[in-house]
Amino acid sequence: MPEGHTIHRLAAAYGERFGGGDPVRARSPQGKFADGAALVDGQPLIAAEAHGKHLFLGFTGVGWVHVHLGLYGKVAFGDGPAPAPVGQVRLRLATAEHWADLRGPARCALVTDAEKRAVTDRLGPDPLRAGEPGQDAERAWPRVTGRRVAIAELLLDQRVIAGPGNIYRAEVLFRRGIDPHRPGRGLTRREWDGIWDDLVALMREGVRAGRIDTVRPEHTPEAMGRPPRQDEHGGEVYVYRRAGAPCHVCGTPVRTAVLAARNLFWCPVCQPR
Structure with a gap:
């Protein structure tokens, strides 16, 4: 399971690639996050945060995508245009310049501000x-x-x-x-x-x-x-x-x-x- 420094690096990488204020395209090629991806699609990324082993991606008017990689989760980044998805991609984010594929996480779900606080409140200091x-x-x-x-x-x-x-x-x-x-x-x-x-x-x-x-x-x-x-x-x-x-x-x-x-x-x- 990735340790906390890896999740903080991922938060920084998401922020650098998608945090410029432009709309982000979102889809779930695997289909397991299709409803959440549909809500995120077209919204700008306004925050990318890590607390311990939990990653939170904030989108205007939608809330947060809460990701926990668990034992098998991985994220791959690339420069646009995005290629056809390979394997079981839970969530793809893309702009004209960049794309990111999330595969195999233990958790990938939309949460509210209150639900995000409930997660971080249960955790010890980072x-x-x-x-x-x-x-x-x-x-x-x-x-x-x-x-x-x-x-x-x-x-x-x-x-x-x-x-x-x-x-x-x-x-x-x-x-x-x-x-x-x-x-x-x-x-x-x-x-x-x-x-x-x-x-x-x-x-x-x-x-x-x-x-x-x-x-x-x-x-x-x-x-x-x-x-x-x-x-x-x-x-x-x-x-x-x-x-x-x-x-x-x-x-x-x-x-x-x-x-x-x-x-x-x-x-x-x-x-x-």
Whole structure:
């Protein structure tokens, strides 16, 4: 499932291509969003926003197209004129200059302003919206400190903090030296603030670079004289999907386990119990 930085990049991409005030053509070649596309068709895009893993596209007089990519959703962009749709395209937006095809989302629905607020109100603060009212470590802290649940599980709970997924949670816990099995109520406020600040910095870099890089300068391939990571997810990381490989810091084999139905990765030395 795409992590929050990807959704923020998508919001920016939609805004850049379709946010000029011109009418946008909309259709649902697949047919599952035909009624919604008919209402959007011919309206200008007035806003493109992301909150955590949720994308919202606002259209004059219509409301918002709420998109959650889920496990299989993808968006493809191209320059006009738009070619014939290929595959199961849920929603195509197009102008003379650009087109965008949405395929396989878990959700694609028209919602009102109130329904949009109901979605975002259920979510925790988004590190990529840090600086906005309520988008800070303070808001999430009560949802962390009173829980017996492992911090690694809490970091995937979008009601606690919106946007991070399996990669960011594994990497930020390594960078802060925190055992992923430690319960939320076992964290100090200083540790939680460190996690939040790290996520803000790492996810902003993810938006900029379009990939997840979490290693510090002294642990890059160039600095260590090691080969670059070869993985479909890209990016240089400490522990994610490196089970059995030596830790970049201490050399101990990285461990893995399943926690809350998701693969967890950590270094038992750098993240002691």
